[in-house]
Amino acid sequence: MRPQEVFKSKTKSVPITIEKKEIDSEGKETITQINWTVKPLSARLMVQNYSHFVNLEKIEKSPERDQAKILEGLIPLIDVVLPFCCVDPKLVMEGETNEKQIHIDDLDIEALMNLFTKIFEISGLGKKADDKIENLEIPPSLTQ
Numbered sequence: 001m002r003p004q005e006v007f008k009s010k011t012k013s014v015p016i017t018i019e020k021k022e023i024d025s026e027g028k029e030t031i032t033q034i035n036w037t038v039k040p041l042s043a044r045l046m047v048q049n050y051s052h053f054v055n056l057e058k059i060e061k062s063p064e065r066d067q068a069k070i071l072e073g074l075i076p077l078i079d080v081v082l083p084f085c086c087v088d089p090k091l092v093m094e095g096e097t098n099e100k101q102i103h104i105d106d107l108d109i110e111a112l113m114n115l116f117t118k119i120f121e122i123s124g125l126g127k128k129a130d131d132k133i134e135n136l137e138i139p140p141s142l143t144q
Contacts (some may be wrong), residue, residue: 013039013087018114036115037088040123045084052076072127077117079104085119 016041047051052073082091082104090101097106107115 011039011042013037016118016122018111018118020108020111033109036086036118037121038085038115038119039087041081041085041125043120045080049077049080052080074116078112081119082112084116086115091115 014037016036016038017033020034021029022032023029058142079093083093086102089099091104091107092101093104097102097103104112106136
């Protein structure tokens with residue numbers, strides 16, 4: 001088998017939907033579905049940011065009362081992961097939000113965390129992947 005046949009789909013973009021909840025002045029909740037196209041984390045990106053991923057594991061095991069510490073630990077990963085993985089619209093660190101791109105600082109915390117979580121899920125990382133491995137639903141591999 002040729003390497004191109006094995007590795008070509010590892011970073012294929014996929015559509016995802018995140019939900020944004022808003023409460024109007026009358027207390028009525030509305031949920032807006034927002035469509036994105038994202039690609040999974042690459043192995044190269046994970047290796048380049050290995051220390052941040054190790055910190056993320058430590059943060060996940062810390063008590064819930066350490067929420068501020070948890071969010072601070074996510075900043076370096078968010079700054080790398082979201083611009084790399086968000087394909088459409090593109091998420092940028094510089095430039096104005098327009099039809100083709102969104103400045104990362106224009107996202108609210110809910111959207112930011114939802115995107116981050118979805119990208120980890122499609123990359124085969126996070127709680128769901130850990131549960132599958134623990135339950136032996138899928139065999140462990142280097143890509144998880």
